[in-house]
Structures are given as C-alpha cells and as structure tokens.
Amino acid sequence: MQNDFELLASDQHSKARRGRLKTAHGVIDTPAFMPVGTQGSVKGVSPRELCELNAQIVLGNTYHLFVRPGLDVIKHFGGLHNFMSWDGPILTDSGGYQIFSLAKLRKITEEGVQFQNHLDGARAFISPEIAMEIQAALGSDIAMVLDECVPYPCEYDYAAKSAELTTSWAKRCKAVAASLRDAHAAHSAAATKRLLFGIIQGGTFDDLRRASAQAMVELDFDGYAIGGVSVGEPEEEMMRAVESAEPFLPTHKPRYAMGLGTPPQMLQMIARGMDMFDCVLPTRLARNGTAFTAAGTLNLKNAEFALDIRPIEENCACETCRQFSRGYIRHLIKAEEILGLRLITLHNLHSYLNLMSQARTEIENGTFDQFRKAFVAEYKTRDAIPVE
C-alpha cells in the first residue's frame, strides 16, 4: 500500500509535526481534532454544521453502534457514512474501550471478549476478527485494532500481560483486515483504501510502552495510537506514556493520542509528536453549560453572566460568538432550552478545531513552541473538568 500520510513540516523546537492524511473520503490535515459521534451523531450537531466548522473527520463508536441500532440496520443503509449522512472521513474505534468501561460481565480470553451490553444485557462476543468485520461493515475510513485498555492504576504484571494480548490481537486484526480488503475490493473502492491503526498499551510503565510500540511497529500499521491514556492518571503519567512510545514510532505514519484532552493537553501532545485527537469534552461539557475559551473554561450557568452582553469569547469567529451573548446563552441553559447546549457545543467544537488549525499554521511558521507555551500559560481551568 502507498503511503497515505505526508509530512509537510516539522517543528525545530519540539516534536510537533504538520501533516496530511489521505483517506477514501477525503484529506485530514494534522494535527487534527476528531469530534466524537458516539451513536452516529456528534451530540447536538448536524453534518452540515460539522462541515461549516471545517471538521475533516468524525469518530464513530463501534460498541455503541453495534448495540444500537445494530449492524444489520447500518448495513441495510449501506454503511455509517450513508446512515448518518456524513461523507467525510470516519474513524471507528474497535469497541474495546467501551466493552471495558460500559458493558457488564466481561470475560476476556485470548480468543476475545464476552460481554453483556449496557442497554438490555444481551450477550455478545467480540474477537479481533469480529472487530474488523464490524468496522468493515460500518465502512469506516480508519479502523482500530481491538485492544485491552487497562484501568489506572494497574499492576505491572497485568499491564504486561495485557499489552501482549493487545499485540497478539493486533496481529490477527491485521491479517483479517487484509483479507477483508481483498474480499471487498471488487465492489468498494473505499474498502481497498481502509486504513488500520495499531494501538500501543503498557499502562504507566516505560518499558512496557516501549515494547508495545516496537511490537506494533513491527506489524506495520497505517498509523499508531497511544491507548490507555486519559483514564484517570495524573497528567505527568499521560505525558510519559506518550514520551515512552513516541521515539519508536516511524515519522512517516500518523500518531493518534486516544480520548483526550483539554486544549493545553492537546498542544502538549502535539509537542510530543502526536497528530490526531478525539475527545468528548467539547460536546459533553457544553451540555452542562461549560464553554472553552483561550483563557480557560467558563461555566455559563454562573449568575455573573446574567447581564453579560459579550460573546462567549471576544474575537471568536464561530457562529455562536458572532450572534449571541453570554447572558442569552446563560438564560437558555438555566431554562433548559436545547438551543443553549447547541450554541455552546458549536462554540466548543470551533474552539477545538480552530486550535488545531492554529497549531498547524504555527508549525508551518516555525513558531509552534512559543505559541504552545504562551497558550498553556494563559489557560486557566476555572471550572473542574470531570474525568471521562
């Protein structure tokens, strides 16, 4: 397979990279933020709004879609793109993370994971092979290998055993992905271009992270993800997990830091060589009335905003800030009007996507490191951000 990732610029003062990833449904400029479309919808947002926000890719959660509406429904509609009416790139996770965090009565064996789903308790089994088949049926542009995501904290021995299992599963994912690609090649050009990313585990242990990275790289994936981060560990541990693995990753493949984070965390991760991010914070916090700004988060429920005629963020180019005041949005949130969370969601997604756009420009200009330091220094988390 040709190389789908092009490295356009590298920062001189950090490991930040500016790249471009080609997929069957379009190009993704990196560093990239991927809004999370858990159940086939980025919460509160329409596909048209995602286009207007310049989102270049969305993430779909395999576990959620597998449980509801179920694969038969999505196959009937010709895949997730058609089903949700989004014709840009889609990355799907393997379902592993949600099986370990949401499902009940899990039993992990070398073969795969047995579980009961969180909705109606129906039993199901997902193996590396099944995870690949599901993602092929969803028709995602980037698929992820099935991995075991260990909790924090986690003992060394379990983390080691689990990382080995993830490697063994990754090998099987790669094999079945290749045969699925061949099988679908005849009737789907997109299928032949489906990318597959390996996932690096290893908990908080440097040597396990390194070994996991080396094992994944040996299997030669289209990209590499750092998994098992942002699971409740201190921020230094999160950074160390990335730092331990990154030196062993090839420069010519994209790197994806899974499930994070706050705006400063993403910039810190970019400085450590990461290219792609996904996070539910912009949409989840919006539903609670919390908005992201360059100065930190604002809880718009607070009484101080009742008479505030300013937009959420001065000079913000998003549709919300061009048209609506903090005071009005506060009223909507207090009155439980859906428009309130919609307006904050749009602002927050713009904020995340715009930060990535800024990062790309700063990398191109050779000014990323100053930008990062200034941004991190300026950013104050005024409101507690819940651990995901």
Place this chain on the structure above:
Amino acid sequence: MQNDFELLASDQHSKARRGRLKTAHGVIDTPAFMPVGTQGSVKGVSPRELCELNAQIVLGNTYHLFVRPGLDVIKHFGGLHNFMSWDGPILTDSGGYQIFSLAKLRKITEEGVQFQNHLDGARAFISPEIAMEIQAALGSDIAMVLDECVPYPCEYDYAAKSAELTTSWAKRCKAVAASLRDAHAAHSAAATKRLLFGIIQGGTFDDLRRASAQAMVELDFDGYAIGGVSVGEPEEEMMRAVESAEPFLPTHKPRYAMGLGTPPQMLQMIARGMDMFDCVLPTRLARNGTAFTAAGTLNLKNAEFALDIRPIEENCACETCRQFSRGYIRHLIKAEEILGLRLITLHNLHSYLNLMSQARTEIENGTFDQFRKAFVAEYKTRDAIPVE
C-alpha cells in the same frame, strides 16, 4: 394610525383570505403560522434556521419571560429581539393564558391577577396596565390584551362575567398602550408601530362570543384574536366559537385563532376567515418523535421505521427530508440523540409553514376550497395528538 393590514385576495367559496400585515420588523403574509418561542427560543431551533424555514414571525410568551430571565434582564439587552437575536416580527401574548394554566394560587379581581409563579413560587401581580408595560419592555411588534381564558367546560354565567372582565381589561390595555406609544415615540420608531390585538372570549356560547366580538370591535384594535379555543373542547365547539364571532369582525383587520391546531384544523379555520395561528404541536410532538405529513402524523419511534430508507415525507423540500432517512431519525430518537428531535422539529415547522404558503397560493388561485377539502380528506391522525 394607518391600516397595517392589506387584503390581497378573498376566496369565493369560503371565508378564506390572503393578506399582508406590516409590522415594525417586517411583513407577515397571511394566512400565517407563528412558531412558538416560549422562553425566548423556538425549542431546538436557531434564529438562522427560522429564517431558512421562511418563518416570518415568532411568538414569545410574556409569562415565561417575565418569570425567567425576568424583565430587567431583557431590558438590559434592549428587548426580546436583541436578546434572542431575531430581527423579524415578534408577537407576545399577555401572559394571561399561562397565569391561568401554570401559575399557582391565582386571585382574579377587577384590578388584575395575583399569582405565584410555577418556578419558585414568587408572588407577582399583573394588571392590564402591567401587561402592556411588560410587552412594551419586551419590544414586541404585536401585543395582546390581558384576558381571562376560561376552561372547558365552563358555566354560562361565569363565561359571561369573564368575557365582560376581558372587555373591561381590553379597554384599559388600549388606553395604556396609547400612552406608552406616545411616551416611547421619541426614542423608538418600533414602539410607535406596535400593534395591539383584542381577544374575544365567551366560552362555548354563541351570544357571548358575538357580544365579546362586538365589544372588542367597538374598542377598535389592530387585530382580533379568538381566545379560549383549543382548551380541551370538541372540535365542533372550537369551530363554532370562531363562526359565532367572525361575522362581527371587520374584514380589514387580521384575525388570529389562538393556540391551534392540527394542519386540518388550521385549514378549517382559514376557511372560516382566520389569518394567523400559533401552536406548540410541531415542536412539542417532534420532541416525542412524532412527525407531521400530509397523510397524517408518523411516530418515528415505531419499529416499522427501523429499516425505512425513505425521508419523513416524499417530495418534502425541507432540509431533513432532503438528507435524512426515517430509519436514521428513528435511531436518533431511540438513542435519545438531540439531533433526532432537531431534525423532526425542522420538518414539522417546515410542514406547518409550507401549509400556510400553499394555502396562500390556493386562495390567490381561487382553488383554496378544493385544496382544503382534499387535504382534510387525505389527513389521517395515526397517532394520538395530546390536548395542549
């Protein structure tokens, strides 16, 4: 004051009228449907979407806005138009209907109504004069007189006494509206153009409806509303309430049938000489998964729609129907995704607004009566529509 209502065409076979009402914030083509923006937002819909739907006017609920965020807040933002970022016409009700249906511990006297609001139980008092002052502060283009809306069923004596009270209050509203208009003329052009509509009450009694209409017309308002309909009475009673009053209304003033209805009801009301409608059904039912079509309502929660690749309504020009399937929308509603109710809300509002647009064209073409009869015959209410 000049006549703001222009009658463009009248149907030969019914009392249907095609008109145009000028307000300080723009023109309203009648027959017109007014989406309900209870708390300063049409539920789930942005002002931009209202423009795209060709909504020419929205309704604001004085009671709700008075209780939350409160008049001081809305005054601080320069009125309701600025607050909610909607620069088209706004009609505000007087607050009476909600005081009688939502508030607690009401005490009605000739002077006005004492009540405790439904949110925090705070005591308040609204008189005809205060209702006018509140609506002036909101800055609405069309204000309504304070009325007492009697429940169904209601004894003759109470309905008679109540209609008299409404007339006496209407007189005071008209007097204070005139003085407010003069007081605000210096610094607000919109204030000088604010229209005031009288409200006809009288329960289910023909002679009371007639007397109420005559009394209101004698007071000479800018328009006349039929109140106390769609409060639980049978449909025939609703039609009779309109038929009893309509012959006594001047042709050169707009007529507003308050708080209704289903699509066939609106066409029947147009045939009886009504020009304006407001109803929460398109937005309220959408939140429950129910969509309006020319063939009746569809409950998209039903399993029959799970694999349905058709739009809500074939040949519908709305954004929802151009892009999304019933099956996808069903999934969103079942998964409690906000996008689901958004998509149905947009379709339902389009459906209501488009019906009014069709009615206008049919009246102009002299074909309204056939259109109405065919539409009513075709329309099946497959799902129960809750009484408001």
